[in-house]
Amino acid sequence: MKGLFERRFVIQTGKGGVGKTTVSAAIALAASRRGKRVLLMEIGAKERGSRLFGSKPLSFEPIEVEDNLFAIHVSPDQALEEYAVLKLRLKTLYRAVFENRFVRSFLRVIPGLNELTLLGKAWYEVTLKDSSTGRYRWDMVVVDAPATGHGIFFLKIPDVITSALSGGPMVDEARQIANLLGDEKTTMLNLVTLVEEMPVNETIELKAQLDAELNVPLGYVVANSVYPPSFDAEEAARVREARASHPHDGSVGDRLLEAGVFRVERVELQTGYLERIDREVDLPQIRVPYYFTERFDFQTISKIADDIDRQVDGGGQTP
Numbered sequence: 461m462k463g464l465f466e467r468r469f470v471i472q473t474g475k476g477g478v479g480k481t482t483v484s485a486a487i488a489l490a491a492s493r494r495g496k497r498v499l500l501m502e503i504g505a506k507e508r509g510s511r512l513f514g515s516k517p518l519s520f521e522p523i524e525v526e527d528n529l530f531a532i533h534v535s536p537d538q539a540l541e542e543y544a545v546l547k548l549r550l551k552t553l554y555r556a557v558f559e560n561r562f563v564r565s566f567l568r569v570i571p572g573l574n575e576l577t578l579l580g581k582a583w584y585e586v587t588l589k590d591s592s593t594g595r596y597r598w599d600m601v602v603v604d605a606p607a608t609g610h611g612i613f614f615l616k617i618p619d620v621i622t623s624a625l626s627g628g629p630m631v632d633e634a635r636q637i638a639n640l641l642g643d644e645k646t647t648m649l650n651l652v653t654l655v656e657e658m659p660v661n662e663t664i665e666l667k668a669q670l671d672a673e674l675n676v677p678l679g680y681v682v683a684n685s686v687y688p689p690s691f692d693a694e695e696a697a698r699v700r701e702a703r704a705s706h707p708h709d710g711s712v713g714d715r716l717l718e719a720g721v722f723r724v725e726r727v728e729l730q731t732g733y734l735e736r737i738d739r740e741v742d743l744p745q746i747r748v749p750y751y752f753t754e755r756f757d758f759q760t761i762s763k764i765a766d767d768i769d770r771q772v773d774g775g776g777q778t779p
């Protein structure tokens with residue numbers, strides 16, 4: 461199996477708020493530090509990348525946010541425009557057709573069109589070659605996919621279209637995209653999750669659904685926001701003993717011990733969830749620590765990039 465940094469099309473999915481944007485940015489940064497020319501593609505309504513990289517707002521045109529690391533933010537409308545301009549080669553026709561308010565509202569309701577054009581944009585970037593050198597423009601395209609349920613629908617769309625329609629230009633494109641998504645030399649889909657009860661349950665369900673319904677090579681479960689243990693097992697037992705024997709008098713010592721026990725219990729709880737992921741999701745794990753920072757900025761992304769880089773070399777971590 462090819463490793464994370466050997467794939468050229470790396471997609472992160474997972475439920476809302478679990479860390480897809482954070483992990484995508486960190487993977488892209490780690491790859492760029494390995495000397496790869498990387499495009500980070502943020503999809504959806506909110507643009508968050510600029511805050512992480514301290515850059516100007518991301519847009520449809522790639523900007524270099526770090527050495528070798530370029531980033532874009534794509535909305536369905538822009539992807540559709542580029543598609544139309546590329547395909548129809550007529551900006552004026554695009555304006556006449558797609559910028560017409562009524563046509564636009566009609567297009568919005570075609571199921572799957574947004575997803576297809578966004579994936580089409582990703583496909584375009586992954587397969588784009590430099591005309592002078594004949595080499596791929598990007599060594600790696602990292603996609604921060606929309607949250608699941610949208611996520612799985614998003615990735616299923618090319619298959620849905622190719623099986624529902626028998627011919628036409630949209631089908632040819634959907635087939636090309638589906639082929640790229642299914643190609644395990646090129647593509648890797650990673651599942652991001654928080655190490656808490658509900659997200660872990662949802663990740664187990666998501667994995668089963670992906671196995672049953674989607675032909676996209678899976679990579680890692682990225683367990684995000686893992687609390688680093690403050691105490692080893694023996695120390696934890698001593699913290700508990702001290703808490704039990706110390707008077708519950710509300711003093712600073714009392715509250716410190718309470719905080720210590722709280723931390724020990726949090727870590728134990730997470731260890732249980734990590735083991736559950738390991739038992740029930742048949743994928744190697746990457747673990748990203750919880751970073752307690754006032755501002756979640758480049759420094760933190762940089763640390764997470766290092767955390768990920770260390771763990772994928774050996775083919776992922778097992779508990």
Ligand SMILES: Nc1ncnc2c1ncn2[C@@H]1O[C@H](COP(=O)(O)OP(=O)(O)OP(=O)(O)O)[C@@H](O)[C@H]1O
Nearest residue numbers: 475476477478479480481482607685749750751756
């Ligand atoms: N390892 C971490 N340590 C501490 N905070 C984190 C960590 N990872 C993510 N966060 C914080 O959690 C929040 C959600 O992260 P992020 O935006 O990456 O999730 P997402 O899955 O992309 O969310 P959405 O579904 O809304 O796009 C952010 O405020 C982020 O700063």
Ligand SMILES: [Mg+2]
Nearest residue numbers: 480481482604
């Ligand atoms: Mg996000």
